[in-house]
Amino acid sequence: MTPAEYREWLVRAAEWGATYREGLRERPVRPAVRPGDIRRQLPASPPEAPESIEALFADFEQIVVPGMTHWQHPRFFAYFPANAAPVSVMAEYLVTAMAAQGMLWQTSPAATEVETVVLDWFRQALGLPGTFTGVIQDTASSATLAAVLVMRERALGWAGNRDGLAGGAAVRVYASDQVHSSIDRAIWVSGIGEKNLVRIPTHGPRRGMDVAALDAAIRRDLDAGLRPAGVIACVGGTSAGATDDVASVAEVAHRHGLYTHVDAAWAGSAMICPEFRTLWDGIDFVDSLVLNPHKWLGAQFDCSTHYVRDPASLVRTLAIQPEYLKTHGKGDLINYSEWHVPLGRRFRALKLWFLLRAHGLTGLRTMIRNHVAWSAAACERLRGTPGFQVTSDPVLSLWTFRHAPAGIPDLDAHNLALVNAINDDGRTYLTQTRLDGQIVIRFQVGPFDTTESDVKTAMDVIVEMAARM
Numbered sequence: 001m002t003p004a005e006y007r008e009w010l011v012r013a014a015e016w017g018a019t020y021r022e023g024l025r026e027r028p029v030r031p032a033v034r035p036g037d038i039r040r041q042l043p044a045s046p047p048e049a050p051e052s053i054e055a056l057f058a059d060f061e062q063i064v065v066p067g068m069t070h071w072q073h074p075r076f077f078a079y080f081p082a083n084a085a086p087v088s089v090m091a092e093y094l095v096t097a098m099a100a101q102g103m104l105w106q107t108s109p110a111a112t113e114v115e116t117v118v119l120d121w122f123r124q125a126l127g128l129p130g131t132f133t134g135v136i137q138d139t140a141s142s143a144t145l146a147a148v149l150v151m152r153e154r155a156l157g158w159a160g161n162r163d164g165l166a167g168g169a170a171v172r173v174y175a176s177d178q179v180h181s182s183i184d185r186a187i188w189v190s191g192i193g194e195k196n197l198v199r200i201p202t203h204g205p206r207r208g209m210d211v212a213a214l215d216a217a218i219r220r221d222l223d224a225g226l227r228p229a230g231v232i233a234c235v236g237g238t239s240a241g242a243t244d245d246v247a248s249v250a251e252v253a254h255r256h257g258l259y260t261h262v263d264a265a266w267a268g269s270a271m272i273c274p275e276f277r278t279l280w281d282g283i284d285f286v287d288s289l290v291l292n293p294h295k296w297l298g299a300q301f302d303c304s305t306h307y308v309r310d311p312a313s314l315v316r317t318l319a320i321q322p323e324y325l326k327t328h329g330k331g332d333l334i335n336y337s338e339w340h341v342p343l344g345r346r347f348r349a350l351k352l353w354f355l356l357r358a359h360g361l362t363g364l365r366t367m368i369r370n371h372v373a374w375s376a377a378a379c380e381r382l383r384g385t386p387g388f389q390v391t392s393d394p395v396l397s398l399w400t401f402r403h404a405p406a407g408i409p410d411l412d413a414h415n416l417a418l419v420n421a422i423n424d425d426g427r428t429y430l431t432q433t434r435l436d437g438q439i440v441i442r443f444q445v446g447p448f449d450t451t452e453s454d455v456k457t458a459m460d461v462i463v464e465m466a467a468r469m
């Protein structure tokens with residue numbers, strides 16, 4: 001690519017991105033493709049000779065785009081959002097243009113210092129006390145892994161990295177039966193082992209862990225000579241928004257000297273609104289928490305903020321300092337690669353900085369409050385529609401339902417067929433989950449560009465498709 005071509009095509013790419021965004025509402029949310037449809041259009045071997053950028057761009061538009069699920073679509077109500085506010089897309093482009101590495105302070109000083117400041121801004125925005133220090137991780141899965149490794153090292157007297165886990169008493173971690181699969185994987189990868197992840201049953205409308213059962217499980221393990229290490233609490237679980245009573249969980253954990261980590265990957269963004277903070281009452285007392293501004297808030301994926309009360313224990317667990325990574329003579333500067341597993345790191349703070357400044361906390365709060373209100377109204381509409389059952393009440397903007405008219409023998413199959421019919425229609429996109437043993441459909445409002453009318457359209461589609469079944 002010559003410099004002139006580079007310029008020309010970057011401009012074309014930027015134009016394409018803006019037009020794409022403008023036209024999203026007109027596209028089906030999910031593509032009508034079958035497995036293999038895209039692959040069949042691609043040559044099986046790489047090109048020997050250079051191809052024109054024109055040809056690449058044409059294939060991008062003709063092969064790739066029709067095979068994409070449009071996560072920025074205003075009627076994407078599946079999973080959780082992966083919002084990319086336009087200003088964060090722009091910041092991400094600028095970062096890409098510089099293609100910088102932010103692993104050490106000296107490898108990109110501004111990347112480190114902007115991150116330090118913007119994470120402290122965001123901490124304040126969330127109402128967290130100044131005792132928390134933040135770092136941006138790629139995903140919540142990585143932040144949870146880092147937290148589990150700290151739990152393990154604390155419980156092993158900081159000898160686990162050296163000695164491994166073989167031979168000693170088992171390290172035990174406690175979490176509810178509603179936590180995300182990323183917790184299981186952190187337990188596998190840390191060598192603790194799934195059988196040492198103690199599942200505490202949940203109860204009540206919030207589906208929070210039974211704190212008396214947590215306390216009893218820790219005592220039982222202590223009596224058995226095992227090593228209780230930490231508790232992972234959940235605020236806004238993926239399936240139906242399960243939320244632990246963070247204050248009580250932290251109290252039990254600390255009474256036994258355990259490390260506490262909170263997974264608020266999705267719900268955490270809503271904590272910029274003070275009225276929602278009762279959901280994580282007690283958060284001031286946990287040791288570690290993760291939330292994803294790349295979900296609801298609008299910082300383009302990936303941007304996961306991990307706050308800890310004692311960064312020294314994170315660094316003690318994860319820092320490796322071979323000679324070539326040392327920054328001599330710069331004693332107190334931050335090398336964020338020591339705060340997580342990967343060494344190389346992108347400059348992710350820029351998009352969060354742009355997002356917070358371009359929208360202000362007021363703008364972002366308005367978005368979240370609108371989503372919660374529109375979602376609640378949609379829930380009430382469906383509750384009042386014959387044949388529908390609301391199977392879990394809204395947690396912020398997430399609730400679940402099923403269509404259960406009389407005379408249907410297999411309601412699970414019926415609801416799976418319904419969610420497929422809704423998604424094949426193309427106007428909206430929803431996902432199902434299993435709750436209390438039955439298939440239910442999740443509804444969650446979160447797209448950055450969604451309007452009240454988009455939510456109503458999605459409800460119309462649900463009712464219309466159910467009537468046709």
Ligand SMILES: *Cc1c(COP(=O)(O)O)cnc(C)c1O
Nearest residue numbers: 139140141180182237238265266
């Ligand atoms: C999305 C989600 C995760 C995983 O987030 P990643 O950043 O993709 O690793 C973990 N926990 C909960 C509750 C989530 O909603």
